[in-house]
Amino acid sequence: MxxxxxxxxxxxxxxxxxxxxxxxxxxxxxxxxxxxxxxxxxxxxxxxxxxxxxxxxxxxxxxxxxxxxxxxxxxxxxxxxxxxxxxxxxxxxxxxxxxxxxxxxxxxxxxxxxxxxxxxxxxxxxxxxxxxxxxxxxxxxxxxxxxxxxxxxxxxxxxxxxxxxxxxSLPPSEIRSGFGEVVKHALLSDPAWCTELLESEISAMNNEKLNLYLSKGIQVKADIVEKDEKEQGIRQHLNLGHTLAHALEAELGYGQITHGEAVAIGIWFALRVSEKQVDAALPTRKYRDWLINNDYPVKLAAEIDSDKIISRMKWDKKTVESQLHYVLLKSVGQPLVKSVEEDELKGYLTDFIKEVSQH
Structure with a gap:
């Protein structure tokens, strides 16, 4: 134990x-x-x-x-x-x-x-x-x-x-859901761990490896929470992928997509926004392929209305004075929070929906 x-x-x-x-x-x-x-x-x-x-x-x-x-x-x-x-x-x-x-x-x-x-x-x-x-x-x-x-x-x-x-006893959708958060912790903390995860097949994961990843994920979160318990600073980094994820869950109807699956899609979008906002060099293509190869329901994102999603994002807890604050990555292990203009975000979301619809 x-x-x-x-x-x-x-x-x-x-x-x-x-x-x-x-x-x-x-x-x-x-x-x-x-x-x-x-x-x-x-x-x-x-x-x-x-x-x-x-x-x-x-x-x-x-x-x-x-x-x-x-x-x-x-x-x-x-x-x-x-x-x-x-x-x-x-x-x-x-x-x-x-x-x-x-x-x-x-x-x-x-x-x-x-x-x-x-x-x-x-x-x-x-x-x-x-x-x-x-x-x-x-x-x-x-x-x-x-x-x-x-x-x-x-x-x-x-x-x-x-x-x-x-x-x-978990069904495949719940295993995918869990790994949406596991890969988030890797992206926030450790390039080598991130590479290892993105080269893995979830369904073939053995118990020893799973327990290791869970312990690492808990430790990443513990280290951040201990420094910023009430989310006034670096704890916001744990929201990587969550702004779009929460909007997706609400728009599609709670239960239509699991939280972790929505987070996984939200991370894909956050990586794309990071590339455009801070010129980040990220494993976005590798991450996209990992989602598709592990049967994440990415097609659901192609069905959304960008105006409705933006409206829901503005209700999100991470919005401050109507400004959308997005968790981005400069590189794997280097997160930041950046204010993104609504018009810019809508453009990124429209492009993202087009990209998702092709897969």
Whole structure:
């Protein structure tokens, strides 16, 4: 088992990574609780919910709340229903909420934990590759019809327990989704790692290599978050690809494309904008080929309306005083944030849609 410590401003917490550690949950936890609420979705529940419930001793009352799988569950309606469950089961400030699932479950459970009784302890149990990113760093949120994650806050978990055995049950779309964030971490940090990834075939990845990449990705995020927890400076670099990704998810309808797949397409666009804005030398063609060879749904981007996407980008959290601030790369490992004029961005997006439609 591997342990990575995240030094957050509110408290330090550990990310523990290993196979089958869901069965050791209570033994790995730093404190005990009389009441625990496990939040999961209807796809994860039949696979792992009973394992996690059984990991608690008879001294702990364990409750469950199951939501529909998919990004659409990060909604005000599901959030309200979740609070009803907390109140019905009389959770108090010394209770624990566990988010068992992917990024959607973690975000929803974390936001509920941050607001119920002004904050109760929250433990992340990610079950997807994508959640190696979302489970670390303390961002929790729900969506609004006008945009992704518009309602949320910074709220750190007390611990992250990452059982990599749960990744074996992932469908291909979720594996692609996870690698959208893995390759982002490589582009932000390490040219050699980036080259290695872009020469790989996701479906042929062995567990040893996957665990290595997940640990490296978590460490990249940890190093950035520790320096800039509230996203006032370099943490913005972690949004590489996300401005277009969030607009795509909202425009196509939450759940029509996974978050990581949208990020992967958004990164392709960010590389193109980087070439035009800062004359960057980047492996854009190699990256494009990697997306296509690994069956990313790039064709979806060809169906979008550039005016509608620009409008949604302007609602994004990364927009400041109506100025679109874009995360770009000068080279692999050298990110920057640059203001891009709306007319310029629209032109780049129109060209990008044409390029995507040819593949």
């Amino acid at each position: 591997e342990k990575i410590t995240i030094n957050a401003s509110t408290h330090s917490y550990n990310v523990e990574i290993g196979a089958s550690i869901r069965f050791q949950l209570e033994g790995l936890m730093n404190k005990t609780y009389k009441k625990v609420l496990i939040i999961t979705d209807h796809q994860v529940a039949p696979l792992y919910l009973e394992d996690v419930k059984q990991a608690f001793s008879s001294q702990t009352e364990v409750f469950e709340h199951i939501v529909p799988a998919g990004e659409a569950s990060k909604s005000m309606e599901q959030y309200s229903s979740l609070l009803d469950t907390c109140i019905t089961n009389k959770l108090d400030r010394k209770s624990l909420i566990v988010g068992l699932g992917g990024g959607m479950v973690g975000d929803l459970a974390g936001f509920a934990a941050s607001t119920y009784l002004r904050g109760v302890d929250f433990l992340q149990m990610p079950t997807t590759i994508l959640a190696h990113d979302s489970s670390v760093g303390g961002k929790v949120a729900i969506n609004h019809s006008q945009g992704k994650n518009l309602i949320g806050c910074f709220y750190n978990p007390v611990q992250v327990i990452y059982d990599t055995e749960t990744l074996l």
